[in-house]
Amino acid sequence: MDTSFAPEDLAFRDEVRAFFAEAYDAELQARLNNLETFRDAVIDWQKRLYKQGWIAPGWPKEYGGTGWNATQKFIYETERTAAGIRDVIPFGLNMVGPVIYQFGNEEQKERFLPRILQSEDWWCQGYSEPGAGSDLASLKTRAVREGDEYIVTGAKIWTSYAQYADWIFCLVRTNSDGKKQEGISFLLIDMKSPGIKVNPIVSIDGHYSLNEVEFNDVRVPVANLIGEQDKGWTYAKALLAHERTAIAGVADSKRTLAQTREFAAREVNGGKSLLSDPLFQKRLSDIEIELMALEFTELRVLASVASGGAPGAESSLLKIKGTEMQQAVQELKMEVAAYYQGVLPNELTPEQLGHDFGSQARQSYMYGRASTIYGGSNEVQKNVIAKAVLGL
Amino acid sequence: MNFEFTEEQGMLRDSVARFIQDSYAFDTRCKIAASDEAMSRDNWQTLAELGWLSVPFAEEHGGFGGSPVDTMVVMEEFGKGLVLEPYLATVLLFGGLLQRGGTVEQQAELIPRIIEGGCLGAFAYLERQSRYELADIKTTASAQGDSFVLNGEKVVVFNGASADQLIVSARTRGEQSDRDGITLLLVPADAAGIERSSYRLMDGQLVANILFQDVQVPAADVVGEQHAGFDLMHEVVTAANIALAAEALGIMGQLNAKTLEYTKTRKQFGVAIGSFQALQHRMVDTFMAYEQTKSLLYRAVCELDGGGDDVAACVHALKVMVDRSGRKIFGEAIQLHGGMGITDELDIGHYAKRLMMINTTFGNGDYHQAQFSQLRYSA
Numbered sequence: 204m205d206t207s208f209a210p211e212d213l214a215f216r217d218e219v220r221a222f223f224a225e226a227y228d229a230e231l232q233a234r235l236n237n238l239e240t241f242r243d244a245v246i247d248w249q250k251r252l253y254k255q256g257w258i259a260p261g262w263p264k265e266y267g268g269t270g271w272n273a274t275q276k277f278i279y280e281t282e283r284t285a286a287g288i289r290d291v292i293p294f295g296l297n298m299v300g301p302v303i304y305q306f307g308n309e310e311q312k313e314r315f316l317p318r319i320l321q322s323e324d325w326w327c328q329g330y331s332e333p334g335a336g337s338d339l340a341s342l343k344t345r346a347v348r349e350g351d352e353y354i355v356t357g358a359k360i361w362t363s364y365a366q367y368a369d370w371i372f373c374l375v376r377t378n379s380d381g382k383k384q385e386g387i388s389f390l391l392i393d394m395k396s397p398g399i400k401v402n403p404i405v406s407i408d409g410h411y412s413l414n415e416v417e418f419n420d421v422r423v424p425v426a427n428l429i430g431e432q433d434k435g436w437t438y439a440k441a442l443l444a445h446e447r448t449a450i451a452g453v454a455d456s457k458r459t460l461a462q463t464r465e466f467a468a469r470e471v472n473g474g475k476s477l478l479s480d481p482l483f484q485k486r487l488s489d490i491e492i493e494l495m496a497l498e499f500t501e502l503r504v505l506a507s508v509a510s511g512g513a514p515g516a517e518s519s520l521l522k523i524k525g526t527e528m529q530q531a532v533q534e535l536k537m538e539v540a541a542y543y544q545g546v547l548p549n550e551l552t553p554e555q556l557g558h559d560f561g562s563q564a565r566q567s568y569m570y571g572r573a574s575t576i577y578g579g580s581n582e583v584q585k586n587v588i589a590k591a592v593l594g595l
Numbered sequence: 596m597n598f599e600f601t602e603e604q605g606m607l608r609d610s611v612a613r614f615i616q617d618s619y620a621f622d623t624r625c626k627i628a629a630s631d632e633a634m635s636r637d638n639w640q641t642l643a644e645l646g647w648l649s650v651p652f653a654e655e656h657g658g659f660g661g662s663p664v665d666t667m668v669v670m671e672e673f674g675k676g677l678v679l680e681p682y683l684a685t686v687l688l689f690g691g692l693l694q695r696g697g698t699v700e701q702q703a704e705l706i707p708r709i710i711e712g713g714c715l716g717a718f719a720y721l722e723r724q725s726r727y728e729l730a731d732i733k734t735t736a737s738a739q740g741d742s743f744v745l746n747g748e749k750v751v752v753f754n755g756a757s758a759d760q761l762i763v764s765a766r767t768r769g770e771q772s773d774r775d776g777i778t779l780l781l782v783p784a785d786a787a788g789i790e791r792s793s794y795r796l797m798d799g800q801l802v803a804n805i806l807f808q809d810v811q812v813p814a815a816d817v818v819g820e821q822h823a824g825f826d827l828m829h830e831v832v833t834a835a836n837i838a839l840a841a842e843a844l845g846i847m848g849q850l851n852a853k854t855l856e857y858t859k860t861r862k863q864f865g866v867a868i869g870s871f872q873a874l875q876h877r878m879v880d881t882f883m884a885y886e887q888t889k890s891l892l893y894r895a896v897c898e899l900d901g902g903g904d905d906v907a908a909c910v911h912a913l914k915v916m917v918d919r920s921g922r923k924i925f926g927e928a929i930q931l932h933g934g935m936g937i938t939d940e941l942d943i944g945h946y947a948k949r950l951m952m953i954n955t956t957f958g959n960g961d962y963h964q965a966q967f968s969q970l971r972y973s974a
Binding site for chain 1: 597598599600664855858859869870872875876878879880882883886887888890891893894896897900901909912915916964965967968971972973
């Protein structure tokens with residue numbers, strides 16, 4: 204049992220730090236923080252990562268991955284979040300990409316993977332439906348085969364960034380006989396196809412990133428089917444375990460916790476620093492202690508994956524605890540802002556307003572309510588653990 | 596980065612587990628608890644023969660030269676069996692103080708005897724008023740020529756009734772709660788002026804209050820530096836807290852496993868109660884509490900083993916986690932066992948009571964959370 208870093212690991216850490224310091228510059232950060240320029244700035248940032256060769260640490264080397272070991276991946280993630288650098292948009296790089304290189308045919312790999320790596324295509328995820336949330340397999344969007352095409356009819360919902368997307372990967376029903384998991388197929392659909400309509404959904408934080416995507420007799424070439432027809436559930440499930448591991452966001456929570464501590468230190472509460480208030484310290488340390496444990500739980504999962512295991516039901520544990528901690532720290536950070544948590548986005552400078560983080564903290568808290576719902580609600584994750592780990 | 600145990604550690608774990616399985620069935624354990632000394636001297640000899648009393652000691656004294664990870668392995672298995680023999684008191688506390696702070700002579704004389712099972716020890720640190728503050732000491736040791744004269748009282752001394760040798764924390768200068776001015780003294784338990792009153796704790800231990808009246812202690816029997824005993828005992832207690840957390844983890848694992856098994860077999864309303872989602876989700880909660888505790892234990896033990904600079908915070912965090920997870924886990928274990936859960940006949944309550952005693956030893960969760968906050972958040 205040993206968690207110390209070897210000299211070559213420390214050298215790697217310095218290399219990562221130096222790259223981030225240079226490449227994630229102030230001009231880029233300003234564009235990322237502006238909704239008008241957000242999309243192009245994300246693509247710009249991801250292209251810089253691509254040039255560096257670091258765009259897909261999770262991919263096998265033959266498809267464009269980095270070939271890093273588990274420790275290097277851990278160091279990269281730790282440095283990324285410590286520097287406050289946003290993760291890549293996951294839908295292409297972390298979700299559909301791995302499905303394509305694992306289950307797609309050669310032609311699909313050649314056609315899609317390079318464009319995903321180079322951020323030429325923006326992908327979105329078509330899983331949830333208005334009638335199928337955590338019970339994903341009950342989905343009803345139909346794809347009926349006609350010659351060399353599928354005709355797709357139905358609707359997907361909670362689709363993040365569909366308004367920017369070039370492509371959507373969808374779970375569709377191709378067969379209604381037998382078990383509901385067995386008639387699902389995995390289709391790649393061009394968002395420019397006639398019959399697709401994107402309807403915006405404004406979320407509880409006042410922002411617009413979510414959508415409903417309608418499919419009205421959309422024609423999709425059979426060449427866009429991944430693997431075999433009716434076997435899509437298997438491919439989707441492989442992806443879900445990875446998704447849950449990624450959702451835990453331990454390093455991000457640590458960063459938010461550190462900010463919360465800083466903000467509390469400068470906040471005056473009855474003549475003293477809020478950070479010195481024992482009740483506040485209790486809440487802060489409750490979270491910090493749980494995160495210290497969760498960080499090692501994540502390492503234990505990573506280590507078991509590195510030695511050949513797959514993230515299985517433990518990824519459900521990470522998802523549950525990780526999202527609970529995200530919400531706890533978002534709530535605490537917001538409460539440090541007191542009245543200013545209520546401020547809506549406005550034109551005032553922080554100097555004019557008298558405050559600099561309340562509005563953003565509230566928005567994170569509000570949107571953060573989604574984390575215990577998406578990726579399979581936490582209650583569903585508990586069902587998964589009860590069945591797969593406890594054998595109940 | 597790896598979380599694997601070495602082959603040697605795997606063998607150590609297997610052999611302790613085999614001992615628990617063969618010699619520490621629950622009814623045997625109850626008989627040992629009810630015996631005069633609340634432990635078995637035969638078992639103690641077996642522990643010595645199997646080499647487990649030597650685990651943390653240096654090889655030069657005949658020890659195994661083990662790391663904190665080795666101690667963790669032993670203690671986790673002991674937890675599963677609710678072992679009563681005074682491993683914590685004799686090997687980890689008394690022995691730990693000698694190993695880290697004893698003179699060459701003290702080490703050469705006593706450590707081999709501990710290892711062969713011929714010396715039982717105790718660390719007498721607690722006083723009526725001290726609660727969780729190691730430095731809150733009224734007992735005095737005043738220098739007189741080449742000796743000290745020890746006066747005062749220590750309470751709830753683990754293994755205090757059976758110990759052959761004691762290490763006693765006493766004030767040699769300063770005010771009642773000062774960290775400076777504490778001296779640790781090695782005292783034979785049968786020295787003139789010592790009076791012991793023994794009694795039992797809820798977890799089966801026999802402990803003692805020990806009165807010291809003008810007990811003469813030669814200056815050669817100071818353990819560590821005069822006046823500077825606090826750092827030494829703090830260091831030993833820090834390592835002991837990790838060992839206790841390992842014992843607690845062993846107990847939590849047993850409680851979860853036994854509860855899970857019970858809910859799969861116990862039928863109500865025509866079905867196994869484990870089929871109810873209300874119960875399933877609670878068992879998932881206790882499973883997660885167990886895993887989180889294990890993670891923090893590993894974090895703390897790696898930090899201690901690797902000589903990291905965050906040991907203190909890790910141990911405070913671990914004690915908080917053990918307290919919270921322990922209460923949750925034994926609470927659910929009792930509740931899910933229904934009426935049987937509150938009987939003395941079932942082992943569940945005995946696991947619970949040992950967890951409660953572990954929680955209060957060297958500071959409960961609230962105490963350590965305050966210490967953690969002090970360390971992390973005071974400017």
